Amino acid sequence: MLADLYDFKAGLNRQNVIFCFFGPISQVLIAEIGDILKKKMMLGEASKSVGSRVFSILVEQVQNIIRYSDEKYPVDNSVYEVDQLSVGIIAVGLEGAYCTVISGNRVENGKTGELRNKLEKLLGMNKDELKAYYKEQRRIGPGEGSKGAGLGLIEMARKSAEPLMFNIRRVDEKYSFFTIKALV
Amino acid sequence: MDSLNIEATKYSPAVRFEPEKRVLQISGESYPENTMEFYAPVFDYLKEYLALPEAPPLTVNVDLIYFNSSSSKILINLFDLLDGAAKEGRDVAINWFYESDDEDNLEFGEEFAEDLEYVQFHLVEKEM
Numbered sequence: 001m002l003a004d005l006y007d008f009k010a011g012l013n014r015q016n017v018i019f020c021f022f023g024p025i026s027q028v029l030i031a032e033i034g035d036i037l038k039k040k041m042m043l044g045e046a047s048k049s050v051g052s053r054v055f056s057i058l059v060e061q062v063q064n065i066i067r068y069s070d071e072k073y074p075v076d077n078s079v080y081e082v083d084q085l086s087v088g089i090i091a092v093g094l095e096g097a098y099c100t101v102i103s104g105n106r107v108e109n110g111k112t113g114e115l116r117n118k119l120e121k122l123l124g125m126n127k128d129e130l131k132a133y134y135k136e137q138r139r140i141g142p143g144e145g146s147k148g149a150g151l152g153l154i155e156m157a158r159k160s161a162e163p164l165m166f167n168i169r170r171v172d173e174k175y176s177f178f179t180i181k182a183l184v
Numbered sequence: 185m186d187s188l189n190i191e192a193t194k195y196s197p198a199v200r201f202e203p204e205k206r207v208l209q210i211s212g213e214s215y216p217e218n219t220m221e222f223y224a225p226v227f228d229y230l231k232e233y234l235a236l237p238e239a240p241p242l243t244v245n246v247d248l249i250y251f252n253s254s255s256s257k258i259l260i261n262l263f264d265l266l267d268g269a270a271k272e273g274r275d276v277a278i279n280w281f282y283e284s285d286d287e288d289n290l291e292f293g294e295e296f297a298e299d300l301e302y303v304q305f306h307l308v309e310k311e312m
Binding site: 027028030031048049052053055056059060063066131135138139151152154155159 | 194195215216217250252253254256257260285286287288295298299
């Protein structure tokens, strides 16, 4: 670990990552990450709308990790008001003219089919279709097993300058690793 | 009716209602962990207010810097409630505040306006 950490940092630098977090994620952390990001973005020449879109995608990705990650970390209930936190990775970086927001978390193999279908449906839509779908989904109740409004992925697709990119990689008999990336 | 006063946090807005002024003010950031739980008292309060026999008018000011997709769903539910009251003849107005350089927030306001039929919906540009 001691020697590897430099390689890890160098890898992040090579990919122009300006911010990266791995570990158990709490709601409070989103606000902290948001603050760090706002300061970092202000240092660059990003416009206000780019900054707010990056923050918006970041919040949706982090809240998706909190709600859907199948990797949990036990915590002290008296501190966090919950018994466990969800584990995931989130990173913000630069790629050419774009700002990238990427996140990853573990998903049970049995849930990957539905996730893939949802995303492929969004990838096939243009901006107007995404808007209509967003409005339609906003009015109907959340789906089974959904703890949020189920709108997060559509919101990300709408805020992203290019179609969302995702990858679902089977890790073992039980789990896959899901990665999603948006460009602003 | 009592007043409603919810203090803002880093990820949830301040919500204030003073019955004498008849203005409900929602301002700040909105991305609470459990959106429905956060907004439940606001819905309860509004339903009670809208059921008052003397049918006082109501203005709702929404001045959110940022809100997440779950909050967007709650907002449309809230606006639907107000739209329903307006349909029955109640004097209800929504003011949607946005900063002049925040196109996305203006667009959000326009999209809400498109989905509502009876309530007065005003897009209000904030002085910078």
